[in-house]
Amino acid sequence: MVLVAVIAVVGAVAWSARDSGGSQASEATADAPALQVFATPPKPQLPAPKESTIAVTAAGGDGLQMRLVATPKAAPPVTGSWTAAAKALPVPPAVARATRAGSIPGYVEVRDDSGKTARSGVFLLPPEPGPGRAEVVRSVATKKPYVALVFDDGLDEAGVSRIIDVLRRTKSGGTFCLNGINVKTWSEALAKKVQAAVADGVITLCSHGWGHRTSTTSSEAEAMTDLSNNAATDRFLGVSSVPFYRPPYGALSTGIEQAAGKLGYRWIVMWDVDPSDYEKPDVATLTQRVVSASKKGSIVVLHAIATTADALPSMISGLKAKGLKAVTLTTMFGDSATTPADSAGSSSTTPVVTGGDAPPVPGEGA
Numbered sequence: 001m002v003l004v005a006v007i008a009v010v011g012a013v014a015w016s017a018r019d020s021g022g023s024q025a026s027e028a029t030a031d032a033p034a035l036q037v038f039a040t041p042p043k044p045q046l047p048a049p050k051e052s053t054i055a056v057t058a059a060g061g062d063g064l065q066m067r068l069v070a071t072p073k074a075a076p077p078v079t080g081s082w083t084a085a086a087k088a089l090p091v092p093p094a095v096a097r098a099t100r101a102g103s104i105p106g107y108v109e110v111r112d113d114s115g116k117t118a119r120s121g122v123f124l125l126p127p128e129p130g131p132g133r134a135e136v137v138r139s140v141a142t143k144k145p146y147v148a149l150v151f152d153d154g155l156d157e158a159g160v161s162r163i164i165d166v167l168r169r170t171k172s173g174g175t176f177c178l179n180g181i182n183v184k185t186w187s188e189a190l191a192k193k194v195q196a197a198v199a200d201g202v203i204t205l206c207s208h209g210w211g212h213r214t215s216t217t218s219s220e221a222e223a224m225t226d227l228s229n230n231a232a233t234d235r236f237l238g239v240s241s242v243p244f245y246r247p248p249y250g251a252l253s254t255g256i257e258q259a260a261g262k263l264g265y266r267w268i269v270m271w272d273v274d275p276s277d278y279e280k281p282d283v284a285t286l287t288q289r290v291v292s293a294s295k296k297g298s299i300v301v302l303h304a305i306a307t308t309a310d311a312l313p314s315m316i317s318g319l320k321a322k323g324l325k326a327v328t329l330t331t332m333f334g335d336s337a338t339t340p341a342d343s344a345g346s347s348s349t350t351p352v353v354t355g356g357d358a359p360p361v362p363g364e365g366a
Contacts, residue, residue: 035060039089039108039120044240046231048129048264053088054108056120061112070098070106070125073201074331085110091125099127100266101334102204103240124199127242130266134245134257139272140297144335146327147294147319149312150269151304152208152246154178157190162309164197170316173328176304177206177246177269180233191237198239204328205237206244206269216251223259244269244329250301269329271301277308286311291318297332 040055058064064085070078080092089108091099098104108120140146151174154160160176167174176194197203210229214222227245234240243266247256250270260268275281275289286308290300302308316326 033060035110035112035116035118037066037108037110037118037120039123041123041126043238044126044231044234044242046228046234046242046263048127048240048242050129051090052126053090054123056085056087056089056108058085058110058118060118061110061114061116063113064110066108066110068092068095068106068125069109069119070095070104071122072098072104072334075334082111095125096128098334099125100243101332102127102243102328102330103198104201104330105199122199124195124239126240129264130243130261132261134260134265134268136252136257136268136270137299138270139299140332142297142332142335145296145324146332146335147296147324148175148299148329148332149290149302149315149326150175150177150206150246150271150299150329151302151308152177152179154182154186154208154304156305157186159306159309160304161190161193162306163304163312164193164203166309166312166316167202167326168197168200170313170326172316172326173202173204173331174326175204175206175244175329177208177244178230178233178241179208179211179248180230181211183233183236186236195238201328201331204244204330205234205239205241206246206329207233207241207265208246209248212248214247214251214253214256215249216253218251218253218255220255220258223253223256224262227259227263227265243267246270267329267333269299271299273298273300275300275302277302277305277311280305280307283307283311283314287314287318290315291322294319294322294324296324299329 037056037058042052056066058066065082066085066089067082068080068089068091078095078098080095103124103126105122106125107122109117111117151163154176163174198205207227207230209226213226242264245260245265246269257268273293275286277286294300319326
């Protein structure tokens with residue numbers, strides 16, 4: 001399946017051959033205009049398009065060719081083949097496969113017939129949509145010591161910001177499953193901070209629906225409405241939430257699974273570790289619950305709230321002492337040695353009939 005690039009530009013700045021540090025940059029003169037390329041990807045949308053385009057404008061040389069380069073955080077760059085410069089650049093299959101587990105950075109590179117090259121600014125490549133059927137996962141079978149810390153809701157703006165800061169400082173990764181009803185009140189500054197964190201591989205985004213308005217009895221139409229409304233969140237943040245969706249409360253119905261698959265979500269992310277952080281236990285208690293229950297491939301359900309942000313440094317330290325590393329869902333699912341372990345059961349530390357998600361926020365609607 002051919003996918004064609006894009007999401008929000010994380011730096012819509014063209015690099016000239018001189019600025020890109022190429023060995024031939026010094027050849028540019030006043031009589032030979034610098035080679036330039038600008039790339040403008042479209043905004044994210046739902047359903048996630050199987051084919052989309054990234055607009056390209058290149059100038060400054062003869063016989064121009066272009067290619068797309070993906071730069072995953074923990075893997076070598078993935079490059080497409082050179083093709084004649086045009087106004088739209090298809091994403092080749094190899095690059096599309098690299099986005100199967102979520103958005104990763106990339107750029108467009110051009111060269112002229114003399115061999116000089118230039119790069120566009122870096123932007124987020126869109127994730128390849130799923131096959132039309134979403135897979136329910138609770139943990140991952142991986143050979144690497146990965147644990148996914150997944151933070152739901154996004155009601156506490158300061159909590160979200162602090163969690164990102166801790167993840168950066170500790171060189172860890174995390175995932176935010178966000179409700180649009182919460183994100184719509186965020187500042188532009190936080191939106192930019194989230195976008196930059198995704199581009200740097202610090203976090204991955206996941207849809208949590210518009211609000212806590214789906215349940216085990218939701219029809220496909222009801223789930224489609226809730227998930228589609230949350231597309232506004234993706235557009236505001238400039239980052240696609242595909243391929244990850246987490247239903248509120250972990251409450252699933254056949255209709256929810258069908259709607260998620262049709263919109264392009266590849267995985268419905270549940271969990272195997274539930275520390276009940278919404279009860280707001282103290283740092284020591286919350287840390288003990290997370291660290292003691294986590295193992296290689298665990299997915300931990302958390303919430304982006306102040307008390308969880310307080311405990312996050314000690315959680316990460318405790319996991320590290322246990323030989324485990326907190327990573328994004330993109331890193332965990334993108335690793336070639338990982339396989340969803342769908343049959344894994346929950347190892348919640350306290351019984352929660354609803355599946356462990358926090359109660360709806362007053363005024364949010366159920």
